[in-house]
Amino acid sequence: MNIPIVSKNRSNNLALAAAAFGLALLVPGCSTTCTMKSSCTPALKVLPQFTAADVPAFGPSEIPVDPPNWKVSPPDTSLPGKGLAQHPMLYIGEGCNKIFLVNDGKVIWTYSTGKGWEYDDAWLLSNGNILFSRMAYAAEVTPQKKVVWRLDPPKGTEIHTVQPIGLDKVLLVENGTPPRMLIINIKTGAVKVNHVIPDAGAGVHGQFRRFRITASGTYLAPCLQMGKVVEYDKNFKPIWSYKIPSPWAAIRLKNGNTLITDEKDELTREVNPNGETVWEFNLKTDLPPDINFRGSQSCVRLANGNTVICSRGDGGERCQLIEVTPDKKVVWALKDWADLGPASAVQLLDDPGIPENPGDLQR
Numbered sequence: 001m002n003i004p005i006v007s008k009n010r011s012n013n014l015a016l017a018a019a020a021f022g023l024a025l026l027v028p029g030c031s032t033t034c035t036m037k038s039s040c041t042p043a044l045k046v047l048p049q050f051t052a053a054d055v056p057a058f059g060p061s062e063i064p065v066d067p068p069n070w071k072v073s074p075p076d077t078s079l080p081g082k083g084l085a086q087h088p089m090l091y092i093g094e095g096c097n098k099i100f101l102v103n104d105g106k107v108i109w110t111y112s113t114g115k116g117w118e119y120d121d122a123w124l125l126s127n128g129n130i131l132f133s134r135m136a137y138a139a140e141v142t143p144q145k146k147v148v149w150r151l152d153p154p155k156g157t158e159i160h161t162v163q164p165i166g167l168d169k170v171l172l173v174e175n176g177t178p179p180r181m182l183i184i185n186i187k188t189g190a191v192k193v194n195h196v197i198p199d200a201g202a203g204v205h206g207q208f209r210r211f212r213i214t215a216s217g218t219y220l221a222p223c224l225q226m227g228k229v230v231e232y233d234k235n236f237k238p239i240w241s242y243k244i245p246s247p248w249a250a251i252r253l254k255n256g257n258t259l260i261t262d263e264k265d266e267l268t269r270e271v272n273p274n275g276e277t278v279w280e281f282n283l284k285t286d287l288p289p290d291i292n293f294r295g296s297q298s299c300v301r302l303a304n305g306n307t308v309i310c311s312r313g314d315g316g317e318r319c320q321l322i323e324v325t326p327d328k329k330v331v332w333a334l335k336d337w338a339d340l341g342p343a344s345a346v347q348l349l350d351d352p353g354i355p356e357n358p359g360d361l362q363r
Contacts, residue, residue: 040352044088046128047349049143050101050109059145063114065097071316073337079291081323081332084339087308088349092119092132093320094297094312096341099132103349107339111141120160120209120298120344123355125167133162138172140186149186158204161211164356173197175207181219195236201225210249210298215359222247222260229260242275249298251362259362261299261309268299268309281307281324291333293319298345301362303352306331312342321346 049055075083085105092099099122101109113134122132129148131140138159139150149170153159157176165171168187174180179200183193200207206225214220218239219232229250231240246264253259257278259270270279283294293311295318300308305326313320313335320343323332334343345363353360 041350042126042354043090043124043347043349046124046126046143047088047101047103047108049128052143055109055144059111061141061145061147062112065112066115068337068341069095069315070313070337070341073316073335075336075338076319076333079319079333079335080330081334083334084336086323086332086334090122090124090130090347090349091340091343092122092346093310093340093342093344094118094120095315097134098341099130100340101130102340109143111145118160118344121162122345122347123162123164124347124349125164125355127167131162131164131170133159133172135160138162138170140170151184156204160209163212163358165213165358166356171211171213173208173211175200175204177202177204179204179207181211183213197221198236199223199226212250212252213358214252215357218252220250220252220258222250224248224263229258240273242271244269248296251299251301252359253301253362254359259299259301259307261296263295263297266294266296268296268307279326281309281328283309286324286328287322288330291319291322291330292317292335293322293333297343298363300346300348300351302348303362308332308346308348310343310346312344313337315342 084102088103090101097113099111100107116136118135120133124130128143129140135158137150137152140148153174157174159172161173163171168185169183170186171183179197181195181197182191184191200223203225209224210222212220217234221230227245229242229247230238233239244260244262246262247260248263249261251259257270257272261268266283268281269277272278295311296309298310306323308323311320316337319333319335321334322330324330355361
């Protein structure tokens with residue numbers, strides 16, 4: 001199979017072409033109300049593909065990773081929740097170059113990509129493929145561990161964020177001088193949008209960890225080193241902004257508010273369109289004293305209103321994930337350094353929504 005590779009020579013005129021076509025060509029329609037479990041949670045439906053007889057233990061495109069560089073310890077069963085059995089999930093983290101797929105309380109599939117840094121974004125799609133960013137590249141791999149698409153960015157740039165738009169298009173950001181947001185048809189390699197992101201800071205590595213297209217077709221940009229979240233229209237005109245010291249991730253929620261993780265202040269904050277705080281979970285003040293968790297990165301808002309927060313976990317010393325209710329009760333804390341590594345991002349597969357429909361999943 002020929003894998004589409006996008007050329008490093010791109011024209012800014014593509015952005016004008018994309019504006020002429022409109023984002024209606026890029027963003028799928030809203031999903032309808034689910035009546036069956038499999039249609040509500042399509043990621044659960046594809047899980048049997050990962051344990052099928054044709055799935056190799058170690059695929060031809062995999063590269064062995066180094067031994068764990070964290071304190072390996074058994075699961076802490078004294079913590080709230082059911083440990084690995086709390087949610088089926090896709091799980092990645094900085095410092096561990098292996099993707100984990102968890103179901104029924106155990107790791108059922110992994111994919112290793114060798115030495116180097118770092119995983120920051122990953123999606124299990126409704127067709128069973130996994131789309132991920134690896135800093136040095138972005139790729140899509142099948143359950144059988146075959147690479148069906150890969151993009152290697154220009155020298156001196158990094159990819160930390162990737163988002164599916166339907167099953168044929170991908171949004172990603174190349175951190176660089178300057179950084180660029182791209183929307184690419186992964187079937188043909190055609191670049192549909194190529195736009196410079198203004199005012200993102202000079203340091204390439206710290207520009208972006210997350211960047212999202214919303215359900216309404218706007219772009220939501222957490223500018224990590226610039227200390228702000230900016231929403232742009234389709235022509236990259238700023239239409240909303242919010243200052244916060246270190247926004248690792250920002251999510252446009254279905255209620256119209258924005259959920260932001262502030263890595264520096266170790267908090268997750270929900271703000272309304274007026275910039276007013278309507279909910280906040282501060283790791284320094286809101287955690288029960290018996291739960292050791294710090295260094296929040298990305299987060300997920302579940303359909304039931306709970307929020308799952310991810311952490312690198314300080315090399316095995318702390319919990320990797322927590323789930324908190326709207327009234328700030330911790331109902332799940334995961335500390336399992338025998339089965340998993342650090343947590344930078346997670347997709348909870350029992351949460352309803354089509355992953356490749358922007359806005360269906362609040363992550």
